Amino acid sequence: MTEDFYPRILVFCCNWCSYAGADLAGVSRIQYPATGRIIRGMCSGRVDPTLIADAFIYGADGFLILGCHFGDCHYIDGNYKAQEKIDMAHEALVYAGLNPDRLEFNQASAAEGQRFADLNTEFHERIQKLGPLGSADKYPLPELTERLKIAQKALAGPKLRWVVGKKSVFTNGGNKYGEVFTQHEINRTLSGIIIDEMATHSIIAALEKKPAAVKDLAKELEIPPPDTLKYVLALNRRGFVEMDGVEGTSPMYKYKGEQS
Template sequence: MTQAETTTSIKVFEPTIIVFACNWCSYAGADLAGVSRLKYPSNIRIVRVMCSGRVDPAFVMKAFLKGADGVMVAGCHPGDCHYLEGNLRAKERIDKMVEAMKILGFEKDRFRLEWISASEGKRFAQIMTEFTEQVRTLGPIKKSE
C-alpha cells in the first residue's frame, strides 16, 4: 500500500464493506469464487452466519457505526433456505430496517440484500465488484460532526 502511494500520487478511496454471508449458500458461493480463482475486490470482509435470518438489524446498524462504508446481507435464494424460511424472515426484517433508515435520512445505497447460491461463484464475484464500486463512488461514510 505504501509503495503504491509513493508511486502513484492519486489515492483511491478503498471502502470497507462488511458482508454477512449465510453458511449454506453465500459463504459456499464465496468459496467457489475462491477455488475457481475468480477475482473480486479485497474490500469485503465476510462474517459467516448460520442463516441470513440470524442477522439482526442491530448488527447492520452497528457495522455502520463502527466505520463500515457499506454492508451487505447475503443468503440463499427464496425457497432454498437450509432452515426453510430463515431468508424470508431476514427479508421481512431487513426491508423494515431499510424503511427505518429512510426515516433517519441515511443513504440506503450503502446497504444491500442479495441472494447468492452455493453454485454462483461467478455471481458472487460480480456482485461484490459491483457493490464495491457503488460504495466507492458514494465515498467514505461521513460522521456528522
C-alpha cells in the same frame, strides 16, 4: 470519489449457500475486489436489525447481506424473515439519514461463484462512488452516527420487533380476529412506528443532555410542535420524563432514566 478510497464493506454470508459461493469463487480463482470483510453466519435470518445499525455506527461504508435464494434456505423461511427485517432496518436507517445504497440484501447459491464475485464487484463499485460514510448521506459525521444510534434504539425496541415478527402472520392467516392485512397496510403501520420511535428516542436523547421545553425540542429536532407535545406527554405517562419547573410560561421537562 477518488480511486484511492478503499471502502470498508461488510459482507454477511449464510453458511449453506452464499459462503459456499464465496468458496467456489475462491477455488475457481475468480477475481473481485478485496474490500469486503466476510462474516459467516448460519442463516441470513440471523442478521439482527440492531447489528445492521451497529455496522454503520462503527463506521462501515457499506453492508452487503447475502443469503440463499428464496426456497433454498436451509431453515425453510430464514431468508424471508431476513428480507422483512432488513427492509425494516433499511427504512429506519435511511430515515436517520443513511444513503439507501449503502445497505443491500441479495442472494447467491453454493454453485454461483461467479454471481458471488459479480455482486461483490457491483457493491464495491457503488460504495466507491458514494465515498466514505457521511459523504453522500443526508448528514455528515458525527451527526449521522448520532442519528444512527437513535435508529438503533428504535430497532431494538419491542414495537418494531413485534410487528415485523408478525408481518407474515398478519398478511397470510390474519390476526386473532381473522383480519388479513395487505402488504401495503403492514408496511404503512411499520413506517408510522419507525417515525414515532425515532421521534421518541430523539426526544429522550435531547432530554438526557439537558431539560427542555416542548417548543425548544420541536425546533431542535424538527418535529412539529403538536407531535412533540404528544410524544413528551406519552413519555411522561410512561414515567420516562417529568416536569422540571417552568421557564417563562413554558413547562420544562427532564429525563428520569430507564424505568423498570
